[in-house]
Amino acid sequence: MIRSVLFDTETTGLDPRDGHRVIEVAALELINDLPTGVTFHRLIHPERDIPEDASRIHGMTLEHLKDAKVFKLIAEEMLAFMGADEMLVAHNAPFDFRFLNAELTLCGLPALGAHRMVDTLAMAKLRFPGMPNSLDALCRRFAIDLSERTSHNALLDCKLLAEVYVELTGGRQRGLSLAVDESGGQIAQYEAKDGRVSRPILVGAEEAERHAAFIQRLKNPIWLKDAEAETAAVA
Template sequence: MKRAVLFDTETTGFDPETGDRVIEIAALELIGDLPTGRHYHVLIDPERDVPEEASRVHGYTRADLDGKPKFADVVEEFLDFLGDDPLIAHNAPFDFRFIDAELGRVRRPPLAADRMIDTLEIARARFPGLPNSLDALCRRFSIDLSERTTHNALLDCRLLAEVYVELTGGRQRGLELAMEEGGGAAVYTLSGTRQPRFVQPTEDELAAHAAFVAKLKEPVWFVA
């Protein structure tokens, strides 16, 4: 099944071109658009101050980041986790710009733009004219927001993973028709959660069915 990576960043501000830096990266692995449990998470020393207004958003101060690795120290493991798969983020151009700026500082090529999947763009197409922030989408899809007191990247990724499932078709995406060999009734099951169950009709049920079919004129499913 197809792999993708959903990711989020927290930063010191809004514009990498004026010196703002990444301070947190979180990423979740998705297989078939559902989380596998594998994730990547790191706090980063931005090598600059963290403005108070940014701290109010994500909760991190400069003291929280003292002694953390610099982006150059984690770039290899981060890119290894991303692989070559599609990259999903909410307002993805924002996160791509910041990651690309960090990659440029360590002389690495930017992320390919054709890997980008922007859940904000998907949400705006599905709910035009409505609020489509992560909070608004969680409320719309009845996703628990009780732990989201600040914009923690790892928590935001986990919430966005639930939102992404809903935006792309809901939990029924994993619904499959399963049938055991040799006939019998097919049952619908959720992939990976239940096993197909073979249903064998009783003799009385077969007799009742045969009697019913005998009353029909040229039934298409009748086999002599």
């Protein structure tokens, strides 16, 4: 079992060297690259103003954060959730690492090591070179529902990115198998190992017939060899 953490931040601007701060941190747990539903989410008072340009992106003003804790009061809790050695997944990860490490430095805490970084933006650029690879673009490419994303929100972005990450890593194919239902039809089902309920997909008679006809056109198809071997073993 491999645990990793996918996370996102919202900030007051683009560069901590200009005095910009983190105002939101969200993270979710992954086991074997699949989300478990365990999350971490904190709003943070930045101890400074929030420029209008930033508020237009994430929808938050200083008024929204008037009762939020400052970063140093949530830092240890965040680090505990992220763990000591787990890989940390983010979209445009260098941006988020830069901001969190600036905050951790202000708190006198160790920075997140670059060796833990997994950047889904870099992964997407390798897979889709020359194409738009923002989170929105990837969600549209993978047919992931964006209807709730009316503004940037770290926790929602984490949940969307988790679905994108599953697609980028081929996670939806893990454990895929064929079974037979009570009527004799084939069912493609996902045998998840993390307690999630599988969603069976029925393969109808017409599709099965078309598949069988396609197999007959192949030279020495391995599917028929496997079937013949099973028949011989039973005999």
